[in-house]
Amino acid sequence: MQLQIDPRQVHLWHLHVPEHDDAACEEATMALLTPEEREKHGRFHFARDRRRYLMTRGLIRSLLSRYAPVAPRDWRFENNAYGRPGIANALPQAQRLRFNISHSASLVVAALTVEREVGVDVEHTARTAPLEIAERFFSAREARELHELPAGLQASRFWDLWTLKESYIKARGMGLSLPLDRFSFSFEGTDGVAIDFEDGLDDSAERWQFWQFQPDNAHAIALCLERKKPEDVQILRWKATPLLATVEEFRGTVVRRSPGG
Numbered sequence: 001m002q003l004q005i006d007p008r009q010v011h012l013w014h015l016h017v018p019e020h021d022d023a024a025c026e027e028a029t030m031a032l033l034t035p036e037e038r039e040k041h042g043r044f045h046f047a048r049d050r051r052r053y054l055m056t057r058g059l060i061r062s063l064l065s066r067y068a069p070v071a072p073r074d075w076r077f078e079n080n081a082y083g084r085p086g087i088a089n090a091l092p093q094a095q096r097l098r099f100n101i102s103h104s105a106s107l108v109v110a111a112l113t114v115e116r117e118v119g120v121d122v123e124h125t126a127r128t129a130p131l132e133i134a135e136r137f138f139s140a141r142e143a144r145e146l147h148e149l150p151a152g153l154q155a156s157r158f159w160d161l162w163t164l165k166e167s168y169i170k171a172r173g174m175g176l177s178l179p180l181d182r183f184s185f186s187f188e189g190t191d192g193v194a195i196d197f198e199d200g201l202d203d204s205a206e207r208w209q210f211w212q213f214q215p216d217n218a219h220a221i222a223l224c225l226e227r228k229k230p231e232d233v234q235i236l237r238w239k240a241t242p243l244l245a246t247v248e249e250f251r252g253t254v255v256r257r258s259p260g261g
Contacts, residue, residue: 003066007114008233010225013063014215014250015108015240017055021047025242029058032073055242056108060101062244063110068093084173100170107219116226119171121163126218129155137165139184139198160256161185163222164193164210171208171224185210193256209258211235215250 005011018025030038037057044050061072068091076088087094098118101110105124112118131154134143138161146157164185169178182198193212195205206227213221225233239250 001066002069005067005112005114006234007116007228008231009113010118010223010233010235011112012120012213012221012223012235012237012250013059013110013112013240014237014252015055015059015110015242017048017052017103017106017108018242019106021051022242026051026054028243029054032061033057052103052106052108056101056103058243059108059240060099060110063112063240064094064097064099066244067097067112070094080173082173082175082177084170084175102166102170102221104219107215109215109221111223113225116228117171117173118226119167119169119224120221121166121170122215122219122221123159123163123166124218125155125159125220129158131155131158134158137162137180139181142184159220160187160212160222163212163220164195164224167210167222167224168195168208171226172203187256188259191254191256193258209233211257212255213237213252214255215252220255 033041041050041053044053061075064070064075065072070089070091077085078088079085087097096114097112098114098116099110099112100118100120101108102120102122104122107122109120109122111120134146138146142161146154149157165180168183169175172178182201184196186194188194193210195208195210197203197205209225209227211223215221237250237252239248
């Protein structure tokens, strides 16, 4: 079944990785992978890591085929100078697609849109937040405001900042070549978020908009989307099974969003 995506939409897909191997699903998914992907799959030491990698690669290939007439095994990707993968297929319907994917623990999240940059990050927030790295990776203002919070609120703020920063650098496609301490997030009221940049970082807050979601009690998601013009953006959230055997609407909590998002 082909899916349509409007230029004003983002489709956000959630896949919970099975806890145990499924031989039939594994065989079908492996058949979609390139020799290089299969070789990388075999290098993972732990079964859970192999399973998550396999489900991630199978998801993105099956997912893209819902939006363009390319068979899942025929998708080709190429990395930019910073290692971010993009679509290499020459078909116009494929070239207009933009995607980003993230995984943590048992949840894989993929964001898909058209003709604008997008970044997504998911983190497993049930683990202990590494607060000690705030001074290294956050701006001075972010680190100070984090440590001024009551102890019981610091972990939540840490994950808010970390996911937002990751979603932004992934949307830029430049990874950690962008210094995380040169841009800052601020939180407005109970559900607003905004970004600002130090001089010389060559970007504008007006270019981007952000959302944060809580899909369950153990994960946090941040989404960064390039803003083309003042507009209402619709976020459609879907729940996927391996190889997209079934698709259903995903319901979760929107925690924060940029003004106008």
